[in-house]
Amino acid sequence: MRDFVILGSSIVTPPNPSSPSHHNPHIKPYKSSLPKFSSSAKQSSPLSSFSSSSLSTATNPYHKIPLKHYIHLASKLVQDANFQDLEMVVQAVLDSGVNASQFAPAFSAELLANGIRVGIRAGRLRAVIDTLKKVQELGISLSAGFDGSAAHLLGKDCCRIVMRGQLEEAVELMEVLSRFQLSIRELVQPSDMIKRCVHNRKPNLAVRYACLLPHAQILFCTIISEFGRMRDLTSALRAYEASKKYLTGPNMYIYRAIIDACGLCGDYQKSRYIYEDLLNQKINPNIYVFNSLMNVNAHDLNYTLNLYNNMQNLGLKPDLTSYNILLKACCVAGRVDFAQEIYKEVKHLESVGVLKLDVFTYSTMIKVFADAKLWQMALKIKQDMLSAGVSPNTVAWSSLINACAHAGLVEQAIQLFEEMLLAGCEPNTQCFNIILHACVEAYQYDRAFRFFQSWKGNKMLQPINGGPSINLEQRDSQSAPTGPNGISYSHILSFAERFPFTPTTTTYNILLKACGTDYYHAKALIKEMKILGLTPNHISWSTLIDICGASGNVEGALEILKTMRDAGIEPDVVSYTTAIKVCVENKNFEQALSLYEEMKRYKVRPNLVTYTTLLRARTKYGSLHEVQQCLAIYQDMRKSGYKATDYYLQGLIEEWCEGVIQDDRQNQGEFTCSSKSELERPQSIILEKIAAHLQKRVADILAIDVQGLTKVEARLVILAVLRMIKENYGLGRSVNNDILIIIGATKADTTPAKHISGVQDAIAKLLQDELGLEVIPARTRFAQDDTVKFENHAILNPNLEAMPGKDISPTSVQFKTRRPAVLQRLKVTKKSLHHWLKRKVSSNR
Incomplete structure (x- = not known):
């Protein structure tokens, strides 16, 4: 139990001496019952050390204090807006054993209501809330205190709290007041309160406030929609999850609101998760939820059609909005053919009286044809529109004008613009x-x-x-x-x-x-x-x-x-x-x-x-x-991921590479127009090969790798390197080593592949016949793992090793060998390269 002391006797009026209780010898006068205290005692709370537990004990002299003294003390504290001490007095009443049912009717609701307003205006909102929670336990009714003008004044006080940004305190206060059966709707404008909660990104607080009102489900939709308009899908989803705790069953309005919010925020994937969650809960969406789903996913025609089929499988008949969304999806996907089929179907439904096409249907069809630059078909839709008595709107006129403009029909576009003005449609x-x-x-x-x-x-x-x-x-x-x-x-x-x-x-x-x-x-x-x-x-x-x-x-x-x-x-x-x-x-x-x-x-x-x-x-x-x-x-x-399709660049590279041969152009039969077709292979890597060599400015150690290239490609790579060497030589950079040209690898004791042999011959012909360089073979042997299986042989080769875990038998022996392979290379000697460079330099002079 809490202890508290009544320190200020001035806040309590002594009992009237003429009252019966004053003459009762068993009850001391109220004033004389107050403990003595020093003037230097702490004054933080007038009721800080008086024991409430003593009121409920038989030995306590205060246990028979009359009820009206509590009422009188509480009334005085309310008048002074001293809610901190009032809360203690109420707790003392609850703990003392005094009949609380007699306390509530005797206490003035008007006085408490006035004290609440005074406390709110004084900025003691937290004390007011805590005290009201205690007062509620006494069963005191505030409805009589807040009727007419008093309720109006309380509403103004609540609005001031909201305007100051104290949204948490305002909602908590209204939650407490609602327990006193007070109407909360009149205190603050619901739309204003919702907008402020949304603006401050407080979805849970907005839901708490909505739950205080009778039309909470409508407000849930408003909250989610407002967050969607602010492009805050995270808060919208929080409000959606919080609102589900207060729902007694599926609410299609809320499902539709959150799906529309997903569309506004551009997160179509989240709308699909919500749809799948509904299906997992065995909840069948209605036509409006399906329409929202289709609209959010209109950019994906296949998914939209699946939703359309699912909707029909559930026994739901598509309405005009469903067909309009399908046409929109066709327009986005550029599917003119499918749009025509849908339009034909809805025209049939209109002829049998099932549907009545609206301006959106015709406008969407006009846009479908306009985007496809089918201006004549767009104009035909306009005639259908006028025949049905539907006036084109600004969107329809804009699409028609745009269709003719895209087709280059300026006069037709201007004529349509004039018709639009004559029809009284205001252009944007x-x-x-x-x-x-x-x-x-x-x-x-x-x-x-x-x-x-x-x-x-x-x-x-x-x-x-x-x-x-x-x-x-x-x-x-x-x-x-x-x-x-x-x-x-x-x-x-x-x-x-x-x-x-x-x-x-x-x-x-x-x-x-x-x-x-x-x-x-x-x-x-x-x-x-x-x-x-x-x-x-x-x-x-x-x-x-x-x-x-x-x-x-x-x-x-x-x-x-x-x-x-x-x-x-x-x-x-x-x-x-x-x-x-x-x-x-x-x-x-x-x-x-x-x-x-x-x-x-x-x-x-x-x-x-x-x-x-x-x-x-x-x-x-x-x-x-x-x-x-x-x-x-x-x-x-x-x-950066762009495809190399620049044949113009490739042609310049070829021309630059061939520049090393200045006079003997007739010998370049290898590089003919028919041979150039080899360069147009999709997987050609010639430019990458040339770039790899030419980005190296130092020519001291040169090794040209032409493995995997065709004869023409290998020729260009070698010529590119030679031209690089020539230009560097002119700048004073000499060649200190031979040039090694790597052609490809073949197995030992085997004839080189036809491709490798052809490339090697073409390179040798280029270097020797056309450029006059000395070229000699430079074969290199290197070990390569190879597994060989011998059957029906009992002789073991001493160069072979048995595979681990395998027995060697005369009938089937499997060995792992390191058979030598040969790397086919050509070498251009340093001496001949020097002679060639000197000739080039002298000829340039």
Whole structure:
């Protein structure tokens, strides 16, 4: 039991002397019963050392204290909002044996309610909560204290707690108040409380609050959906798991909410786990859960179709949403044929009155055909749509316009745009951008700028290219352009002015492409973007770099790259590749290589276009250094996972290698067009072989490995090394050793394979006949493990060893031998190589 002492007599009013208890000789006056204490005693708690256990003992003089004294003391503490001491008094009442059922009706609920509000406003929220938990044990009702205006004031107090961010305390307080049968819903707006819990990433707290309200299941869905919109799937799953503890049975609304949250967060795999978990629990999802699953997994047509079949196997009939999602999956997968089958089926269901197709069905079908560039079929869907009395929405019109724009039908796209305006459908910025893009793709740059300026509104517009001002209010309708079909565009311009058009960064990116090579025009567009509050993105800067480079201004292009970084936008692979292309087109290969190295320093990974641009930059190689540069890029490309399909690079390597033979071109019959077909093998490793040798700048010890290469490939590798030696010799680097050419390994006492023999003959012919070098065989024997089995022989070869664990018998003996193998090699003597190099140097002079 806890001990506590009433230290402050001033907080307790003495009993009235006229009361019967005052004259009772067996009960001492209440004031005189208080213990004496020194003025220096600790004042932290007025009731810190009075023993509550003494109240319940027969020897304690306080055990017969009247109930009204407890009530009077508790009331005084409530008035002073002294909840810490009030909690002790309540505990004393519970421990004293006093009839608590008589205490509760006598205690003022209004007084307690007022004290609770005072304590909350004073910031003693924790003390209020702890005291209410004790008061609840006495059976005191607060409903009378919190009716009408009092409940309204309590709600304001709770809102202030929530606004201060004390969500944990607010929920705990409402949990305690709910035990007093008070309505919690009126205290705080549920939607506001849920949003704050979601914003603070407190899923369990949100679920605890939802459980206090009668519509908890609806709030569970709201909590999960809100976390999904915030892309916080972890918290959504926690709320989902926590909510399941309060559910008495399967709740399809919650299942659908968590699956939709998986879709919003882009984790389709988690939605599949949830679906499998439901099946393992023998829970059959309803049509709405299946639709959500199909929608989240619409990117995977096969999985979507499996869900569709499972849904039918469970006896669920697909609704219009199911078919719309299937069409969406077909659109994503590009399956026009399957989409047509579904569309045919739903049209049949509509004809028999089962379904009524909506605008989403038609819009999705239009998009299917638009993405496939089947603009005529897309227009046919529009006719079906109008025949069914369904008005196309903005998405449908945008898809139709886009279909014609992609097909290069600018006039048709503009006519559809005019029909859209006449139908009263308000276009969005995407529709305007599609029209502009169609004009740019058709090289109708003037028309694109004319539309853009007209759509910006009826005001004086100063053309970006510095031309005369255009007053749209005073423009002559007779000067409006007309198309080849006689379509007047004054109508479309006047209609377009009724609708708001806000240019976006995409709009200006399209217009930048319409600038062609006019760098100053493009630069003015960038400036106009900034004036409108738009930030140029990577596409904007990359396009500006390309335009600047097209005018031959390499330094300006590089300066734009620097300006881009200064503006806080780190150049991406497209920006760097564009700048590299500018350098290459202006024959500045060294600067292109410098940008390539800068990309790697900034950890920007080159793409295939980057590598291709660099590798095709040269038309010929003048030195070993240039070849090594390109081969290093080639090796980086291979390491990055891109396939080596650059036959242009291979051709340059071949030309450079053949450069060691300057005068005797007629003897190169081995290297004919028909022989080049061997180089086009998918598994050709010629460039890797050449790179491996040419990356070694020191030629003191030379060993050329041509194992596994064809005759033509081996020829190129050897010529590449010889050219390297020649260039190094010209720089003063002499050859100190013979050249060893490794051709392949054969078994001892056997004839070399036909392939090895052919390569060896071709190499010998190249070195001796064409280059005049001395070539001699250099065979090397080496041991190779080989197992030989002798049957029906009793003679044992002393060079053979018995296999471990095997008995040697006259009929079957198995031995392990180390039979010698021969490594076929050719050696080019150092002496002949010196003579050849001297001839080359003298001939160059």
